[in-house]
Amino acid sequence: ETGVTQSPTHLIKTRGQQVTLRCSSQSGHNTVSWYQQALGQGPQFIFQYYREEENGRGNFPPRFSGLQFPNYSSELNVNALELDDSALYLCASSFVAGKNNEQFFGPGTRLTVL
């Protein structure tokens, strides 16, 4: 059974650029959630995707957007990068949206915005 994978591991961008982060769900999972973890803080919920539709969103601006593909992999896109976007971005997959089934986390992508 393959776990949750994320790519790339590290990324450096400059202010104003756009970035795409990728996540492959654990086998058999149909829901993907994205979290932002700033240095010294706990993860914060960005949004969740279920069956290719956004299924809930945290307090993040529209320049944070996502996609989920038929194979349940997912992308997180961030436009017009700001310095405060520097963080570890975590992807988590689970089986059924709307229930508190366990979310399995990937290792994260470390984004640095200069």
Add this chain to the structure above:
Amino acid sequence: AQSVTQPDIHITVSEGASLELRCNYSYGATPYLFWYVQSPGQGLQLLLKYFSGDTLVQGIKGFEAEFKRSQSSFNLRKPSVHWSDAAEYFCAVGTMEYGNKLVFGAGTILRVKS
């Protein structure tokens, strides 16, 4: 709104000593509670979870946690700490609201001295 408080930013214990990490939550309904551990540069690993039933839950690596509704607490304990337990620990509450998001505390960094 849901929130999780972990009052201790850092805790240092001697190897072999007992450990208790504190977690208090604020949530209007019956909470789903989780403890995760994060090693440097790694994603989050689930230690244990509480959904319902017995208020004392057992997890991996010898950890346990007790749900106390009257105190809105879900403290993590381990009777004898090992050097490999040094990591950051996050308490989280799972919400049943749209998006099934996890709300995390700010984390407690555990240092183990030999």
